[in-house]
Amino acid sequence: MWRFAGRLSLVLGLLVVSTAVVAAPASAAQGVTVRISEVTGRFEAGATPAQMTVVATKRTRECIKVRWSLVLRVEDMSLDQITVDRREEDGSFPVEFQDNGAEGRLTDERLDPGTLCRNRTVTARYTIAFDDDASGGRVTLRAEAFDARNEFLESDTATRNVQGDESPSPSPTPAQEETVEPTEEAEAPIAGGGIGEPTTPAAGTGGSGLLPVGLAVGGMMVFLGLTLLLRARSKLLRGQPAGRPGIRGTWQSNAARTIRERR
Template identity: 85%
Template structure:
């Protein structure tokens, strides 16, 4: 029973660690990094289109193809007042657009023309134009990279203030009591390069790996402890009666010969 319990703990530990490793994001295995490298122009109603450049790099040798997807979220303004264009050197790049309230997603219909290899980059460019009647607000941009199998690789996010002439929606009483959150954490000035930030959630979050390793280690330790206890009990078991019976018979035989 002790041996079975020890083996069971060892097997469970291996399974937990294997599951955690399998759940890690594809970027951990493929060594892909995504960064919003440049944001230029004014995020302002009626102004010339602003531009954003996203760059993907790779640390490992294997070359892969990349598909880009951009998530756009707006605050205090309508998504219809914003026009986004995915650009390549030869002009606009075809995308599939899906909207859900104040959030929209633009995903490339084809893989990026470039190939991502070690010491090489793949770049995506976007332009943003706001209608003349767009009100002031904020826009959040999250650029995501996927491989040819549509597995998530990596992403980067930036947020910009939008300047507009139209009045913004009046705050609710609860917002007036709490204050304006934009005054406490002002977004970077339009035209500055935003520092890379980590998105709130990623597919196959890497946080599972440390937890899986810890649980697996505990199960392995438990199995080894049970095996050591079973072995120590076997070593402390006293000698059996058959040996004593043989000694007694030998002693009796010598006594009979001596009498003769």
């Protein structure tokens, strides 16, 4: 009975120690907060590089050194179209780059110059630029903080859409369209005409409509002349009084009178 209790106590003690060792880094990381405080500029092909600022703070008293690492994940575009520069006050900060296809990682070659303590911050700055011919897509930026023993502390993530170089070709202006259309109409008969092919005159051109018009005018003139002649003849007929002899009747009456006188 006592031997069993002793063995059980030993096993429990080992479990407690191992749990404390595993939980130690996690409990140390609880005092650190990482936040992407600012992302400015345009995520656009050929635009001025965008700016990103990451800030780490600490709630506990002990001070630590920080190593920064930035993870980039892209969608619908390539990592080769992006240029990232880790910046400090005195210029570019050396980093080690790892390319994993759709994901890349930039890790500081040395610890950040600042020291992270309570009520103090450590800041990392990055510039992000896109090539002139970069395609549109999406980029995710995850900033991670590690301590001097390369143990993970905390991270923060930001995602942005990238506007690519997809400018459509300019459409012709109305002035250009008006200039092109007459040229095409003028060249159409030349393109259609060939050896032995008759040329069809365009509708409405000079000479094609004069013959029908002349015939119509002539017909109207003939009709008007006939009408005037008929009216003149009818007036002459109506103008003679009833019983008035004509030329023949006058000659006959004179002849009869002469005969009577002779008798």
